[in-house]
Each structure stands twice: as structure tokens, then as C-alpha cells.
Amino acid sequence: MSGPAAFLAMGGYARFVWPAYGTGFIVLGGLVLRSWLRYRASRQALEALDRGERARERAG
Amino acid sequence: MAWTISRFANPGRFLQLSGKLLPWCGALALLLMLVGLYLAFFVAPADYQQGEAVRIMYLHVPAAWMSLNLYLFLALASAVALVAKHPLADVAAQAAAPVGAAFTFVCLVSGSLWGRPMWGTWWVWDARLTSVLVLFFLYLGYIALVDAFDDPGRGARAAALLAIVGVVNLPIIKFSVDWWNTLHQPASVLRMGGPAIYVSMLVPLLVMTAGFTMLSAALLLLRMRTLLFERGARALRINAAAVEPAALASEGALSGVKG
Numbered sequence: 143m144s145g146p147a148a149f150l151a152m153g154g155y156a157r158f159v160w161p162a163y164g165t166g167f168i169v170l171g172g173l174v175l176r177s178w179l180r181y182r183a184s185r186q187a188l189e190a191l192d193r194g195e196r197a198r199e200r201a202g
Numbered sequence: 203m204a205w206t207i208s209r210f211a212n213p214g215r216f217l218q219l220s221g222k223l224l225p226w227c228g229a230l231a232l233l234l235m236l237v238g239l240y241l242a243f244f245v246a247p248a249d250y251q252q253g254e255a256v257r258i259m260y261l262h263v264p265a266a267w268m269s270l271n272l273y274l275f276l277a278l279a280s281a282v283a284l285v286a287k288h289p290l291a292d293v294a295a296q297a298a299a300p301v302g303a304a305f306t307f308v309c310l311v312s313g314s315l316w317g318r319p320m321w322g323t324w325w326v327w328d329a330r331l332t333s334v335l336v337l338f339f340l341y342l343g344y345i346a347l348v349d350a351f352d353d354p355g356r357g358a359r360a361a362a363l364l365a366i367v368g369v370v371n372l373p374i375i376k377f378s379v380d381w382w383n384t385l386h387q388p389a390s391v392l393r394m395g396g397p398a399i400y401v402s403m404l405v406p407l408l409v410m411t412a413g414f415t416m417l418s419a420a421l422l423l424l425r426m427r428t429l430l431f432e433r434g435a436r437a438l439r440i441n442a443a444a445v446e447p448a449a450l451a452s453e454g455a456l457s458g459v460k461g
Binding site: 149 | 243248253254255257258261262265300301304305307308311312315316318319417421424425427428431432434435438439
């Protein structure tokens, strides 16, 4: 066994090494994604409210 | 000094500054983590006793360090929020808690997956593992307490108090491996007499730690901006011009939105 197969086998520790890094990727990646989506929603909501506020100011 | 701090701690200025910093922190985090992973998997040698399983260290140890550093940050920000009542301190603390909880979770799971082949067990109720589990619950308790009251101010105060009391757990975690004889190995990097670890293993460890630090900074800025926007939107909805967060939604905040 050599090359990519040997690398993936991790000297027999594949079933410990890859789940560890997989957990790290999913947890941290998930946090980044969730944080970004909530950030975008909050920014859009604030911008929409601000546009409404300005429109009212112009009208009034 | 106090003037400088309060200048940057002004929410409007913070939004402007964080808008500029955020992309750099994110890019640097990605770059450092990719380099760290490359070093961890292709440059660092296998351990003479642990074989390839030692590569879990490059995830486990930086995650553990981040879990401690972020808790210290959470507690300090909480103390500033309670004592100085600074408007950004609460926001910083609340933004940090989920990030710290995530790193603590990664530390616990990767540690368990490392412990199984090396110690022959997924878990042991020794001082180090138990105190890190307590740290995880402290983060979860903080997050739950913030939202537990109808009045957000009361929730923030109760959570801040919990965060400060929980600091007592940090030295327990750090010194648990010296005070009690356990399966967990003692410190080999941050110890008296310098690191007891080869440079080929130390460098990937430090690069991954730098990557996680930049990732935490990026997440912190992103989540702080989110909380400020949400507060600004709430204030606009109430449309109370005299309320402080409303000022936030005016010029300073919006130049930050675009930045």
C-alpha cells in the first residue's frame, strides 16, 4: 500500500484521525456558515428599516 | 489611553473598523489553517510511539488552547460589562461564547478519538477531561442564561456573573495534569524549561493555533457586527430617537454596513 491509499489509511488509525478532523470541519464550518447567514439577514433587515425611515423623512 | 479605548469602543467606530478588518482576518485564518493542515499531514513526522494517530494533536491542542483563551476573553468582557457598563463589552462576550463552545466541543471529541487508540478508552473521569467538560457546560450555561430573561439586560448581567465565577475553572484545567496523576499527559509546549517537542511538530501546532486565533477573531467581529445590527434594527423598530442604539443605526452604523 502506497500513495493516497497509505495516506488515507493513516497507519491503521484512519477511523480515529479522519472523524476527528471531520468533526472539526463540520463544527467550525457550520459555525462560520450560521454566523454568516445571520449576519447577512441582520444587515439586510437594518438596511430595509433605514430605507423606510428615510422615505418617511422625505414624505414628512 | 482611556480615550483611545473608548474611541474604538464606540459602536459606530467599531462598525467602521471591523468592516475593514473582517475580510483580512477571514483570509488570514483560511491561509494559516491550510498551511497548518499541510504541515500537520505532509511535513510533521509520525510519532515513534503513537504512529499516525499523533496527527490528531494538531487539531486537539490548538482547539484546547482556543477554548481556554476564549473563556478568558468571555470573562474579561463580562467583567468590563458589569463594572464599566460599556456598550460593546456585552456584545463582545455574547459573540465569543458560541465560538468558545465550538472549540471546546472539537477539543473534547478529538481528544476522545485520540484517547481510544492511545489509552484504550474514549473517556475517563479524570481531572483534565472533567474540568474541560465543565468548561463546555459553562459556555452552554452562559449562552442559555443570556436568553433566559424577558429583559435582555438582566440576562446579560446574570450570564456575565456566571462567566466571571467560572474563571476558577481555568487554572484547574491548566494545572490538573500536574496536581493529579492522570492518563492525560502533562504540558509539553507551555512549560518551565521550554517546549519538550520537536520543531517539526511544534511549527504545525503553532501555525494551526494562529489559524484558529484568526478564525476566532473573524467570527468574533462578524458576530459582534450582527448583534449590533440586530440591536440597531430593534431600536429603529421602536423608533425611539432618544434611545442610544438608535444613534447607532444612523450615520456611523450605516457607513459600517457598507464597509
